[in-house]
Structures are given as C-alpha cells and as structure tokens.
Amino acid sequence: MTDSPEKALSPEERQATVDRLCAHFARDAMNTTELERRLDIAYAARTRAELVALERDLPALRSETRPAEPASVASASVPVDPARPVQESDLIVSIWGGTERKGGWIPPRRLSAVTVMGGTELDFRQATFATETVSVRLLTLMGGVDIVVPPGVRVEWGGIALMGGVSTPEPGTPPAPDAPVIRISGLVCMGGVDVVERHPGESARDARKRIRKDRKARRRLASGD
Numbered sequence: 001m002t003d004s005p006e007k008a009l010s011p012e013e014r015q016a017t018v019d020r021l022c023a024h025f026a027r028d029a030m031n032t033t034e035l036e037r038r039l040d041i042a043y044a045a046r047t048r049a050e051l052v053a054l055e056r057d058l059p060a061l062r063s064e065t066r067p068a069e070p071a072s073v074a075s076a077s078v079p080v081d082p083a084r085p086v087q088e089s090d091l092i093v094s095i096w097g098g099t100e101r102k103g104g105w106i107p108p109r110r111l112s113a114v115t116v117m118g119g120t121e122l123d124f125r126q127a128t129f130a131t132e133t134v135s136v137r138l139l140t141l142m143g144g145v146d147i148v149v150p151p152g153v154r155v156e157w158g159g160i161a162l163m164g165g166v167s168t169p170e171p172g173t174p175p176a177p178d179a180p181v182i183r184i185s186g187l188v189c190m191g192g193v194d195v196v197e198r199h200p201g202e203s204a205r206d207a208r209k210r211i212r213k214d215r216k217a218r219r220r221l222a223s224g225d
Helices: 011-026 032-044 048-055 204-223
Strands: 089-095 098-101 110-116 119-123 133-141 144-149 154-157 160-162 165-167 181-189 192-197
Touching: 011 032, 011 048, 032 048, 032 204, 089 098, 089 119, 110 119, 110 144, 133 144, 133 192, 144 181, 181 192, 192 204
Parallel strands: 089 110, 098 119, 110 133, 119 144, 133 181, 144 192, 154 181, 160 181, 165 192
Antiparallel strands: none
16 A cells, blocks of 8 residues: 555655754754664655654754644754853964863854964854854964864855865755854964864764765755665
C-alpha cells in the first residue's frame, strides 16, 4: 500500500526536519550518536509520518511549532539583544603565547587581535550578541587564529593574506536575513586564520562528520535519488 499524494514527502520538508534535529542537538536534547541515527532515518524517510516520529519525543523548540504542511527550508537564527551593555572596542594580544575568548561573553562592536608567533581562539558559540555587526580586525604574523561560530551567524572576510591562508565556512544552514554579522579584516602574514561553523558542544571531528553527511544528503536530494 502506498501513501496518498497529500502525505508525500517534499525535499524541503525533509531538510526542515534535519535543521530542527540539529537545533535539538545544539540544545543538548540528544548526543552525537542519537543525532546521527535520526539523521540517517530522516534522509531515508519517504513519508511525513516518519519525519514526525523523529521529533515526537523531543521538547518543542522555542518560538516554534511543528508545521502540519510542508515547510520551506529553515534559516538558522541567532538572536541579537540590543538591551545588553556592550563595549565599543577591545584588544587581544598574543605574542609567543595563546589567548582564548569563549563561553558566555558579549563581543564588543570592534575587536582587535594581535597574534605574533602565537595563537588566538575566538569562540562565538555561547556568546550573546548585543550588536548586529561585530568587526574583528586581525594582525597575524607567523601565528594562527581560530574562530568558531554557531550556525546562524554570517561571516565576511575582507582582509589581506600575504604568504598565509584564510578559510571561511560554507554554512550548513543559511543564516536568517537579520542574523548577526562578523566582519573580519586585517593582515595575515605567514600565518593562518581558520573560521569554522560548529554547534555548541560539538567537537571539530563531529562537525566534520555532520558537514560531510549534510553535503552528501543535499547532493542526493538535488539529484532526486
């Protein structure tokens, strides 16, 4: 017995379910193994009932209800709280050493990071954004800068790399139109800047596995297999 046409599953609805499962994972509603199991089922599902079953035991996402009709591909969203007090500028200096900014912090409007033969890590996954745009200006000489952003943050690079390299992520889920923007500029000389997208609590290895799985699924959906 086959499903009736009104219960047929669209690629957009499948992707919306995948995005919500990732959001649940980001809120610690499941571990990595359980996320991978549910994603495998979601990618193989042929009916809406199979997708609904994947979320039946999960708590409702904030400000979101599960749609009864096919939904468009969801956009990741990171809130901006303009009521929070925010510094106009801040300076990080890492010379022959390392500096980290992570956890629950409020990025300033302008953040300058000087890294000389050392390392700087900026982790925005648990940050509270009080301004729509955060300008990060780098001076990196024979050093490395690692920047970790959550899904839903837009990253723009507009600096100069001289005998060095800069890598920026391909978002797994498109940021919402009102998403906060991190604008990175400056000079990278004989060093490297690596910007990666990861969910809160997600390791680099798990992020790579998730991205590979998501790209493979998107190619499969695009080809109609």
